[in-house]
Amino acid sequence: DAKTTQPNSMESNEEEPVHLPCNHSTISGTDYIHWYRQLPSQGPEYVIHGLTSNVNNRMASLAIAEDRKSSTLILHRATLRDAAVYYCILRDRDDKIIFGKGTRLHILP
Amino acid sequence: SAVISQKPSRDICQRGTSLTIQCQVDSQVTMMFWYRQQPGQSLTLIATANQGSEATYESGFVIDKFPISRPNLTFSTLTVSNMSPEDSSIYLCSVDRLTNEKLFFGSGTQLSVL
Numbered sequence: 764d765a766k767t768t769q770p771n772s773m774e775s776n777e778e779e780p781v782h783l784p785c786n787h788s789t790i791s792g793t794d795y796i797h798w799y800r801q802l803p804s805q806g807p808e809y810v811i812h813g814l815t816s817n818v819n820n821r822m823a824s825l826a827i828a829e830d831r832k833s834s835t836l837i838l839h840r841a842t843l844r845d846a847a848v849y850y851c852i853l854r855d856r857d858d859k860i861i862f863g864k865g866t867r868l869h870i871l872p
Numbered sequence: 873s874a875v876i877s878q879k880p881s882r883d884i885c886q887r888g889t890s891l892t893i894q895c896q897v898d899s900q901v902t903m904m905f906w907y908r909q910q911p912g913q914s915l916t917l918i919a920t921a922n923q924g925s926e927a928t929y930e931s932g933f934v935i936d937k938f939p940i941s942r943p944n945l946t947f948s949t950l951t952v953s954n955m956s957p958e959d960s961s962i963y964l965c966s967v968d969r970l971t972n973e974k975l976f977f978g979s980g981t982q983l984s985v986l
Contacts, residue, residue, distance in 0.1 A: 797974070806964050806977030807915065850914070859905060860966075860975055862915040 767851045772867040775841050783836040783866055785851030790831050794853040797860065798825065798836050802847045807862075810836065810849070846870045874899060878965050878978030885955055885985050892951045893981045895965030900945035902968060905975070906938070909962040918963075921948040955985045 768786040775781040787796065797812040811818055811825045813834075818825040824837040838845055850865040875898040885891050895904065904921040919927040919940055927940035942948040952959050965978040 799975070806966075806980050807975075808977065809974035812974065848914075859903075859917055859920055861917055862907075864914050 767853060767863050769849075769851050769863065769866045771864065772869065774869045774871060776871050777843060778840055781838040781841045781845070781868065783838075783849050783851075783868065784833065785835070786833045787851070787853055788832045790853055791855065794855050796825065796827060796831075796834050797852045797854050798823070799850045799852065799862075800845075800847040801850070801865075802844075807850065812854075841868075841870050843870050843872060874901060874967055874969060874976040876965060876967060876976055876978040878981060880981055881979065882982035883984070885983065887956055887985060889955055890951055890953045891955065891983060892949050893963055893965070895948045895950070895967075895978055897946045897967050899969070902945075904942060904948045905966045906940060906948075906950045907964040907966060909964060909980070911961075915964065918950070921950075952983065955983075957985045959983065960985045 795812050795814050798810040799807040800810050801807045811820055811823050813825045813827055815827060817827060826835045826837060846868055848865040848867050850862050852860050854860050877896045879894045883891055906918040907915040908918055909915045917930050918933045918938055919929040921927050921940050921942040923942050923945055937953055939951045950963060960983055962980045962982050964980045966975045968975050
């Protein structure tokens with residue numbers, strides 16, 4: 764399985780944008796980049812995914828480097844409810860999803 | 873979105889017994905997965921539940937310990953057999969409907985083994 768590297772933890776102030784980085788230098792051409800987050804005491808929830816182009820949805824934006832070896836999840840205006848563990852995952856077509864350690868995001872009021 | 877009902881939500885079990893966890897989805901799904909999350913850790917994939925055939929297990933997990941059934945496209949069970957305290961974890965069911973679409977997760981089963 765292709766691997767991703769994320770910082771263990773990050774901090775951000777409430778109402779400011781947050782940029783969560785992810786490195787995936789061994790990504791293959793058919794790997795999609797997925798982001799999930801896990802709020803305290805809950806199962807993971809989907810955030811966003813993409814292949815090559817940048818993606819936007821109501822929760823976040825995903826910026827994918829031109830060589831696809833890295834990506835950044837952008838939360839445009841963090842709230843306290845965004846405090847969670849964020850997982851960057853590579854998924855090949857209908858393959859299984861393997862979770863790494865993720866980034867624990869702390870939001871400061 | 874897919875609505876997933878996972879039961880039980882929590883249980884306390886005695887060493888040596890078995891517990892079966894159920895995962896019911898409100899619509900047909902292509903793939904179903906079972907994960908384990910030990911305290912303070914990330915999720916570890918146990919197996920992929922295949923409809924009409926044996927589950928595909930990840931390294932470190934075996935059918936005798938974690939038998940899985942998937943009789944149809946909306947339902948699966950995971951049994952944790954001959955439990956020991958090391959099996960105390962949260963067990964999560966997840967599904968996806970379409971190829972390479974997002975996964976949906978159940979709310980999990982908090983298992984404590986005494």
